Each structure stands twice: as C-alpha cells, then as structure tokens.
Amino acid sequence: MIFYDCSTAPSPRRARIWLAEKNVPHEIVQIDLAKGEQMGEDFRAVNPGCTVPALKLDDGTVLTENAGINAYLESAFPEPPLLGRTHEEKGLVAGWSSKIEVGGLLAVAEALRNSSPHMKDRALTGATNYAQIPELAERGLARLQSFFDMLNNHLEGRDYVVADHFTNADILAVVCVDFARIVKVKAQDHHENLIRWRTQLADRPSLSV
Numbered sequence: 048m049i050f051y052d053c054s055t056a057p058s059p060r061r062a063r064i065w066l067a068e069k070n071v072p073h074e075i076v077q078i079d080l081a082k083g084e085q086m087g088e089d090f091r092a093v094n095p096g097c098t099v100p101a102l103k104l105d106d107g108t109v110l111t112e113n114a115g116i117n118a119y120l121e122s123a124f125p126e127p128p129l130l131g132r133t134h135e136e137k138g139l140v141a142g143w144s145s146k147i148e149v150g151g152l153l154a155v156a157e158a159l160r161n162s163s164p165h166m167k168d169r170a171l172t173g174a175t176n177y178a179q180i181p182e183l184a185e186r187g188l189a190r191l192q193s194f195f196d197m198l199n200n201h202l203e204g205r206d207y208v209v210a211d212h213f214t215n216a217d218i219l220a221v222v223c224v225d226f227a228r229i230v231k232v233k234a235q236d237h238h239e240n241l242i243r244w245r246t247q248l249a250d251r252p253s254l255s256v
C-alpha cells in the first residue's frame with residue numbers, strides 16, 4: 048500500500064503511528080504542504096479533498112480520513128488492538144478520541160490556521176479557500192488551555208487515557224500535546240499527570256516515526 052504523508056503535519060502523524068504500531072509494510076510518498084503540493088493535480092487525483100493522510104490500498108481503494116484509515120487497519124491488522132478490546136473499551140476509546148480531536152486537535156488548528164501569515168486564506172483545509180478570523184485564533188488558544196487542564200485531571204492515577212493499555216486515545220492526545228508547541232502552548236508545571244503520562248510514553252518506538 049502507499050501512504051501519502053507529510054512528515055511535519057499532525058494528521059498524517061496519527062496514521063504513521065498506527066502503521067508503526069501494527070507493523071504494516073507500506074511505501075511512503077511525501078506531500079510537501081508548505082509548497083502546496085496537496086493542491087496540485089497529481090495529488091488531487093489521489094485525494095480530491097487535498098488533505099493528508101491518504102492510504103492507497105493494494106486493490107486501489109483510497110482512504111482519505113484518519114477515521115477510515117483507523118477502521119481499516121484495525122480490521123485488517125487486529126494486533127495490537129488500538130480501538131479497544133472489550134465492548135466497554137471500544138465505547139470509551141471512541142468517545143475519548145472524539146473528545147480529544149474536537150477539544151484538542153481542532154483547537155490547535157483553530158489557533159494556528161487563523162493566525163499564521165503562511166496560512167492566509169487557508170483557515171480551513173481542503174480545496175476551498177477561507178479567510179482567517181483572528182478571534183478564532185484567540186478562542187483556539189483559550190480552548191487549548193482548557194483542554195490541557197481537562198486532560199491533566201483525567202490522567203490522575205492513570206497510565207493511559209483509556210483502560211490499562213495504549214490506544215487511539217493516547218495517539219490523539221500525544222499528537223495534540225506535541226503539536227500544540229507550534230502555537231506556544233506547553234504543559235505547565237501544574238500539569239503533573241499529563242507530564243508523567245507523556246514521559247512514560249517517550250520510549251515507545253511508534254511515537255518517533
């Protein structure tokens with residue numbers, strides 16, 4: 048299969064971690080978002096939505112969203128399970144993944160895409176241009192602070208976001224916390240649980256790919 052990646056962007060990092068966790072062989076094609084390669088004809092032929100990640104399967108099927116890539120990989124390569132082992136875990140992982148995506152990752156995107164001069168008129172991803180709204184950048188930063196506080200409270204007494212093993216909820220939270228540095232948001236000294244959880248995960252090989 049062919050993985051369309053961008054080594055500096057957070058969304059493809061999610062899929063990259065999944066491929067590493069499940070040890071799935073694949074070719075990599077880098078799409079340089081800084082140069083606008085996602086908008087070019089070649090990549091539009093792969094994903095008309097102009098976003099990475101995209102995963103082209105051996106039968107030609109193209110998966111263009113992390114949610115779809117995750118569902119496919121969990122079904123085709125069940126070990127290790129990343130979407131939960133039991134019925135209850137599956138419900139919790141889905142809920143926490145959604146909460147982290149909306150409350151954390153989208154808050155970083157809101158803050159970055161509505162303020163960076165490099166993203167003028169690119170406030171949202173995709174084929175259509177949208178103007179920046181500076182108030183949304185401020186709101187994104189405020190939402191991100193609340194998200195860090197919420198995650199820190201949740202991680203009290205826990206080694207993982209859900210259950211006693213690494214899941215997609217940890218992947219999303221790691222990608223969010225690491226990428227938040229781009230808008231100068233970092234864990235503060237009082238985020239002890241968050242710092243402990245991230246430190247414990249530091250040696251996990253999939254988080255370095």
Ligand SMILES: N[C@@H](CCC(=O)N[C@@H](CS)C(=O)NCC(=O)O)C(=O)O
Nearest residue numbers: 056057058098099111112113172173
């Ligand atoms: N829903 C997609 C979102 C993917 C996404 O937003 N990717 C960003 C990189 S983090 C992108 O392709 N940006 C292209 C652009 O900025 O034009 C997913 O999670 O798979």
